[in-house]
Amino acid sequence: MASSQENDVKKPETTITLKDDEKPETTITLKSSDGEVFEVPESAALLSYTIKIMVEDCRAGDVISLEQVDGKTLSWVITYLKKHAIDPFSEKDKDEFDTEFFSDKEFTSVVDIINAANYLNIKELLHTSTRKIADLMAIRWNRAM
Amino acid sequence: MSLMSTRIESLPEECLSHIISLTCPQDACRSSLVSCIFRDAADSDSVWDKFLPLDYPDIISNSVSPFFFSSKKDLYAKLSSTPLLIDGGRKVYYKYFNVKKIQTFLLDKYTNKRCYMLSARELSITWSTNSLYWCWKHLLHSRFPEAVELVMVSWLEIQGKINTRMLSPNTTYGAYLVVQIVKRAFGLDDTPLEVSIEVGDYKMRGNICMNLNECQRQGGYEAFCVVGQRGPCPRGDGWLDIELGEFYNDEGDREVKMEFKEIKGDRLKGGLLVEGIELRPKP
Numbered sequence: 128m129a130s131s132q133e134n135d136v137k138k139p140e141t142t143i144t145l146k147d148d149e150k151p152e153t154t155i156t157l158k159s160s161d162g163e164v165f166e167v168p169e170s171a172a173l174l175s176y177t178i179k180i181m182v183e184d185c186r187a188g189d190v191i192s193l194e195q196v197d198g199k200t201l202s203w204v205i206t207y208l209k210k211h212a213i214d215p216f217s218e219k220d221k222d223e224f225d226t227e228f229f230s231d232k233e234f235t236s237v238v239d240i241i242n243a244a245n246y247l248n249i250k251e252l253l254h255t256s257t258r259k260i261a262d263l264m265a266i267r268w269n270r271a272m
Numbered sequence: 273m274s275l276m277s278t279r280i281e282s283l284p285e286e287c288l289s290h291i292i293s294l295t296c297p298q299d300a301c302r303s304s305l306v307s308c309i310f311r312d313a314a315d316s317d318s319v320w321d322k323f324l325p326l327d328y329p330d331i332i333s334n335s336v337s338p339f340f341f342s343s344k345k346d347l348y349a350k351l352s353s354t355p356l357l358i359d360g361g362r363k364v365y366y367k368y369f370n371v372k373k374i375q376t377f378l379l380d381k382y383t384n385k386r387c388y389m390l391s392a393r394e395l396s397i398t399w400s401t402n403s404l405y406w407c408w409k410h411l412l413h414s415r416f417p418e419a420v421e422l423v424m425v426s427w428l429e430i431q432g433k434i435n436t437r438m439l440s441p442n443t444t445y446g447a448y449l450v451v452q453i454v455k456r457a458f459g460l461d462d463t464p465l466e467v468s469i470e471v472g473d474y475k476m477r478g479n480i481c482m483n484l485n486e487c488q489r490q491g492g493y494e495a496f497c498v499v500g501q502r503g504p505c506p507r508g509d510g511w512l513d514i515e516l517g518e519f520y521n522d523e524g525d526r527e528v529k530m531e532f533k534e535i536k537g538d539r540l541k542g543g544l545l546v547e548g549i550e551l552r553p554k555p
Contacts, residue, residue, distance in 0.1 A: 234279075235279045238279045238280050238282070238283065239279075241283060241287060241291075242282065242283060242287075245283070245284060245287055253287075257287065257290055257291045257294060258294055260280070260291050261291050261292075261294035261295050264291070264295060264299065264303075265295050265296070265299055268295075268299050268302055
């Protein structure tokens with residue numbers, strides 16, 4: 128019987144203040160041409176200059192529609208952006224990641240990535256993917272010779 | 273390649289041009305044969321600008337004759353197919369003689385590196401101002417207006433100099449004395465000829481053996497090339513190369529000194545026709 132009185136006493140509220148780097152990062156919602164939806168951390172998404180402009184032009188929480196990129200290619204691009212958004216990210220780690228990133232991609236997939244990087248205006252991805260295609264073309268020309 | 277070429281043709285032209293510019297001149301030429309889309313991208317100035325040397329405006333402004341080109345690809349084709357005669361300024365030698373320095377510039381189409389040939393007038397040839405010893409000639413089959421023929425001399429000494437800034441960086445170069453051996457040649461096979469290259473602290477020396485009897489017996493220049501020995505080799509344009517040595521050009525700013533001489537023996541020598549010294553990348 129004493130316990131019911133105790134239960135009526137409210138416990139004092141506790142407030143937890145998060146530091147800046149512990150706050151959950153804002154995400155941006157991207158939608159591919161074939162309807163796939165991706166939640167992407169803001170720091171990664173804004174590495175694309177095109178997405179940056181689109182975000183500035185719309186309201187928070189809106190879905191950014193990317194008409195020129197299909198779901199498969201967009202998921203690769205997002206993997207790339209998430210990795211490149213990590214700070215700090217050394218040149219050596221970048222090179223290792225980029226090499227591995229392209230190692231399992233076929234010629235036509237790399238072309239799709241170039242198209243996407245060009246549309247999304249991601250300078251570094253455009254640079255590495257065009258380099259990769261040039262190397263693949265050179266290899267094929269030499270084999271044909 | 274057809275599925276891939278269809279897919280890659282979906283890229284914007286400037287993207288495709290950028291990709292082709294990352295390959296090499298030969299691949300860019302091959303690309304232009306794939307399709308009309310590839311041809312437009314591969315033939316664009318933005319591609320060939322990447323293959324041309326950065327200072328090409330200076331080079332062509334020094335051309336001895338008027339130089340015209342219709343596109344950057346055309347410019348590249350001209351610079352890589354025919355040595356371009358350029359005015360290297362004037363040189364005063366032996367105090368009294370003020371002569372025009374003439375050189376040729378060529379882009380090696382396989383490596384895209386710079387090749388230069390210094391004319392005989394640019395070289396320092398001991399006794400060459402005296403027509404008793406050396407005779408200057410106008411030749412139709414030379415790229416230069418003049419070449420010089422050894423009449424007779426016991427002290428044979430030819431030197432050439434070039435600054436490494438004129439050459440492509442991070443490249444191994446060979447230096448070659450470009451000559452012909454005329455029919456009346458004598459004394460060149462009596463003693464080994466000394467060749468050397470010096471670049472800063474780096475020095476390379478060697479000896480060259482000529483075999484005039486063999487040449488006369490076989491009747492052709494090919495007889496000079498003896499397997500395992502260094503000797504003059506045919507260039508394919510009617511002249512012979514005598515390798516003076518090789519060196520690695522890093523990105524420094526130094527003078528390359530090249531020498532060909534026979535000054536130890538007393539024997540008279542004659543019949544060496546000198547066109548110049550060429551520097552080109554080693555394969």
